[in-house]
Amino acid sequence: MEDIDRKIVALLMRDGRMSYTDLGKSTGLSTSAVHQRVRRLEERGVIRGYSVVVDHEAVGLPLTAFISIKPIDPSQADDSPDRLAGVPEIEACYSVAGDESYILKVRVGRPADLEDLLARIRSSANVTTRTTIVLSTPYENRPMTA
């Protein structure tokens, strides 16, 4: 990937609503040229979409946790992501190497909600869980460096 594309992506990570005009000024290109590049980045799948950065406390989900899961029956089909896809509290699911098979990142409102969520995860995916509570988040989703 070219250097200028990398710069465009880095700029958009900092401000996803930046106008093409401003992107052009920051990269030394014309508006149309930037527009074309962004469209190509979208087509190639480098840019998958745009999103908003939300304060989770403010939207009523102040409690974050990581849940590592392990199948109870090691011979069972490994389809936990599908089984858990419908659980809205799960923000991310990573297949990992190591003792456990997946790490989930979840957000809930209160400890009681977490308890309830764990029960749902265990029963719907037939797994054991190991939960790590997040106390604070110094930083998250930091933008790439140019």
Place this chain on the structure above:
Amino acid sequence: MEDIDRKIVALLMRDGRMSYTDLGKSTGLSTSAVHQRVRRLEERGVIRGYSVVVDHEAVGLPLTAFISIKPIDPSQADDSPDRLAGVPEIEACYSVAGDESYILKVRVGRPADLEDLLARIRSSANVTTRTTIVLSTPYENRPMTA
């Protein structure tokens, strides 16, 4: 937070570049009214900013890992986030309850880069590390449900 604000946030999580006109149509409000609400959400800090969703493989960072860190000297000042803030490979830093003190999410290009990164983390923060390699990411940063 109001129901309609929640809907606006949910819509923007799905498409952070959605126009105020379209947001208005989806929420049954006029363009100006939506605009006002979004501005208030930004002022209150509910909306912290806008960003782009990037395919990390496409930008040359296909290897993701979680690194749990623990201070070597338990009596030392607990300022790891500050010490590590300058390391660009670290995308997120969570202070967690449990045996370890922080979980870092990192992205690098190759295993050798991870080795190098781990050395830098250990020396600059004076910590021991436990690394969990991500094999695949079924989903990540899923939008809230309305």
Place this chain on the structure above:
DNA sequence: TCTTCCTGTCGATGTCCTCCACGTGTGCAC
């Protein structure tokens, strides 16, 4: 050299953002 492809600039058009003036409903003091 000529062709082709890629990537850029420039200009025109329609859409959207942005702001301002104004209307409406609610709660409160009088």
Place this chain on the structure above:
DNA sequence: GTGCACACGTGGAGGACATCGACAGGAAGA
């Protein structure tokens, strides 16, 4: 009830921006 303040909505006007097409220049290969 009346008057007022306030929060929140609508609608319109203007300027900025996105979007598209036509065209220019440079690089690589025949």
